[in-house]
Amino acid sequence: MRHTDVARAEIAELLGDLFAGFESRDWARMADLVAEKVHLDHTSLGAPAPEDLTGEEIVARWRRGLHARKKNFHLLSLPRIRVSGDRAEVAVNCYACNVLDDGLGGGVWECWGRHDISWQHTGNGWQVTAFVFTVAYTRGDERVHTHTLD
Structure with missing residues (x-):
């Protein structure tokens, strides 16, 4: 196999x-997978503007939004991975579903779309940038x- x-x-x-x-809420593993600085653009989901966050900030945001009383599920399909040296770009289709506990009012939200995820090979392996x-x-x-619960 080539590199x-x-x-x-x-x-x-x-x-x-x-x-x-x-899904597993393995926040420690998630922290390992993100770089020290991460560019986040969720404007198509209603965020006011793209942001540059620290790895700690993005994991804290995920932890807050995907709390224990909200079930979530992601299904990925057709990943396209392009590698160039120590950088890679992934485009992957995604379906996401969130279900809120009945004690919090219940309800379901679903979303279909595409993630474009940039990766860089660092001293800690491949990490999301x-x-x-x-x-x-x-x-x-x-x-x-x-x-969120707060």
Whole structure:
């Protein structure tokens, strides 16, 4: 296998780890997978503007939004992984579903779209440096998606 093929296989495995981490709430593993600085663009989900966050800030945000009383599920399909030296770009289709506990009002929110995720090979292995999500379609209770416990 060429070096690029090895890198693509590594990134494909880490991509699975990343999204499995959302469901399992393995925040320590998630912290390992993000770089010290991460560009986040969720404007298509209603965020006011793209942001540059620390790795700690982005994991804290995920932890807050995907709390224990909100079930979540992600399904990825058709990942396209392009590697160039110590950088890689992944475009992957995604379906996400959030379900809020009945004690918090219940409800379901679903979303279809595409993640564009930038990776860089660092001293700690491959890490995410940018997340851009482009919504194709949503349905359900938006309150479920934005719900936090605080």
